[in-house]
Amino acid sequence: MPSKNNTNYRWYALTLSASIFAFAAMMPEMCMSVLFEEISQELNLSLVQLGTIWGIVPLGSTVFLLASGAIGDRFGVKRTVTIACLLAGIAGASRGLATSFTSLLVTSFLSGLMPALISISLAKATHIWFPNRQLGFVNGIIVTGGGLGTVVGSMISATFLSPLLGGWRHVLFLYGAIAIVLSIIWFLTIKETRHEPTTVTENTVPIGKAMLELFRIKALWLLSLSYAFYMGALVSIAGYLPLYLKRLGWSGFSADGALSALNLAATVGGIPLTLLSDRIGRRKTILMTAMVISVIGASLLPVAVNTFVFVWVIVIAMGAFRSAYQALSTTVCLESEFAGAEYTGIATGFLFTINRLAAFAFPPTGNSLAEINIGLPFVYWAALFAIGLLILTKMKETGWKARSRQ
Template identity: 40%
Template sequence: MAAAPLMALPVLFKEIADELGLNPLQIGFIWGAGSATGMFISVFGGSIGDRFGSKRTLVVACLLAGITGVLPGLATDFLTLLSTVFLFGLVRPVIPINLHKTCAVWFPSSELGLANGFVSTGMALGFLFGSLFSATLLSPALGGWRHVIFFYAGLATVISLLWLLTPPPPTTGPGTSRGSRPIPLREGLPYVVRLRPVWVLGVVILGYGACVQGFLGYLPLYLRGIGWPATSADGALATFHGVSLCAALPIAWLSDRLRTRRALLMLATGMLAAGVGLLPFVDESLIWGTVILAGLMRDGFMAIFMTTVMEVRGIGAAYAGTAIGFTMMLGGIGRVVSPPLGNSLVGLGEQFPFLFWAMMALLALVSLGFFPPTPFKERD
C-alpha cells in the first residue's frame, strides 16, 4: 500500500488536471510533493523503527497512511491537492524502510538479497496495479479519481490491522545479535552520518530516484501528447512496472549467488540511463523497447540497494532503519527537484526532460564507482 497509491497519480493526472485546471508545471510539483516530505521524514521513520521495532512502526504507519491517504481525494484546487499529497508523503516512506529493516532482522546476508527481493516484488505489484488499473478500471467503476484515492486509503487501514496479527521478531537468529537492542534516537543518526559509504549510496539513490520519479510522472503525458491513446500510454507505464516485477526476484537471488551487489547496481543504472535517454529519439514502434530496457532492473535495483546499505560495515540490522532512512532522505532531494525541473524543460523540446533524467541516472552510475564494497565474508 506504499506503492499502488503513488503510481495511481500519474495515470490519474489527466482526469485530475481537467477537473482542477492544472498545468504541466503544477502537475510536476504535485508529483514531487510527496517526496518533499519523504526527504525529511525518511530518516526519522527509519530511526523510529530502530528504536521501537519495525512491527510496531508498521502498524502505526499503515494506519496513518489510511487516514492521510483520504485527504487528496478531498482537494478542490492546486494548493489543497499539493498540501494533502504533502501530508500523505509524511507517512508513506516509513513503510518500505521498515519492511526492509524487518528483512535484516529475520535473514542472514546469504539470503538477505532474496528477502529484500520479495519486498521489492510486493512494491512492484503495487506499482503495476496502481498504474494499470487506477485510471482504466477503478476510476470508471468507483465513480472518478477521488473514489480511487478513498479506495486505497481504506486498504491501508485494513493492512494496519493485519500487521497486528504477525508474529513478533525472533529472539535468536541471524539478525538478532545486531538488531535486538533498541537504538536511541539521539544515537543512531550521528553514528550513521559518520560512515562515508552511506553518503556515497545516498548520492547513488539521489540520481537513480530522480531519473525514475521524473520519467514515470512524465511518460503517460508525453505519450498522450504524441498521439497515443490513453490505454496505450498507461500500458507503457504498466509495462515498465510489469517487466520490473518479473525480474526483481531473479536479480535479487543472483546478487546472493554471485556474491556481488555493486556490479548489478551499475548494470541496472546503465540500463535505466540508456532507456530513458533513447526514448524520445527512437521510432514509436521502438518506444516499448526503451521502456522495457529502463524498467527491467528497477525493482531488482532497489532490492540490491537496500541490501547493500544494510551490509555497509558497521550498519547491520541494528542501524538498518536509520541508514536506509538517511539514504532515502538524500534520494528525496532528487525526487523532489526532478519532476518540476524536468517538466519545465519541455519548452526547449520534448526530448530535453528525458535527457535531463538520463543524466541523473549517469550521476548515480559514476557515484557507484566510488563505493567500497564490503567483502562478502564480513557481511554476516
C-alpha cells in the same frame, strides 16, 4: 500462527510485508494520477494545482524519511508498522473528504508521510528475519509487491473501482480501509523479534550521535549518491517519455504503452535479478550493469523514436533493473550495518532521503532543456547515469562472496 523462528513464519511475514507495501503504501499513492481527471472536475482544479498535489507526496516523505528510520530503530518493526499502516489508512481515506485544493493538498501531504515509515521499517524487518545471503531476494519480493501495487492501482482505480463504488472519494475510502485491516492483521500475527532492540539501553549509541557518525561515513554517501543519480534520472525519464513521444507524433495509446512497458518490466525483473545477486554473491555487479544499460538506453532514446520496436526494447531493458536496483541498494545498506545493526533504519532513511531530493530536482532541470532541443533532456539524464556509474566504481562489494574472501 507458526513460531517466529521457523521458515513458514518468515515467509508468511515476508508475504504480509509485500502486501502492505503494495496495498497500504504504493496503490493509494499511484491511484491519484488516474483519478485526477474526475477530482479536477469536481473540485475545479487547474493542471498546476494537480501537479502541486502530485508533488507534495514525495516532498512529504522526504521531510519524514530520517525521522522514520529513527522511529523504526527505537520502537521496533511490529509497533512501527502497525501504527504507520493504521495512520496511512486514516490519512489516505481523509483525502476523500477534501472539498478544496487546500484541503486535498494538506491531506495528500499527510498521506505521504506514512509510506516512508512503512518502507524503511519493512526493510529493517527483512534484516531481522532473513540471513544476509537472502536479503537481495527478499527485498526484491517487497519491492515487486510495491510494483504490482502501482500497476494494479493505476489500472483499476478509475476505470473499474470508481464507477463501481460511486466516485473517487469512495475509492480512497476503500484503500484506507484496506490499510487499516492490514494494520490489524500485522499487529495480531507478527511477533516482536528478541534480537531487535526496541528500547534504548545503556550500551546503545544515542540516535543523534549515530546520525552524526553516519553523515561522516564515505561508503554511505557513495551508496546514497549512486542510488540518487540512478533513480532520480530514471524517474525523470518516466515522467517525460510519454510527453516526448506524443510531441513526436506517437498516439496517446502507444506513448503511454511505452511507459507501461517500463513499469511492467520493473515489476517482472525485480525478483529474478535480486535472486541472481544472492546466488552469485555480488551486489555491485548487478548495480553497475543497470547503470551501463541506462547510460546506453538514455543516450539512444533521442535517435530511436522512429522505430517503435527499438524504443520498446530500450525502455524494457532500462525498466527491468529498476526494482532490483532499489532492492539491492537497500540490501547493501543493510549488509554494511553503518553505525551498527540497531541503526540500519536511520541509514536506510538517509539513503532514501538523498534519492527523493534527486527525484525532486532532476525532472524540472532536464525538462527545461527541451526548450533548446526536445531530445536534449535524455542526454542530460544519460550524463547523470554516467556520474552514478563513476560513483559506483568507488564502492566496495558487500555480497557474501566478497565477505567470504576477507
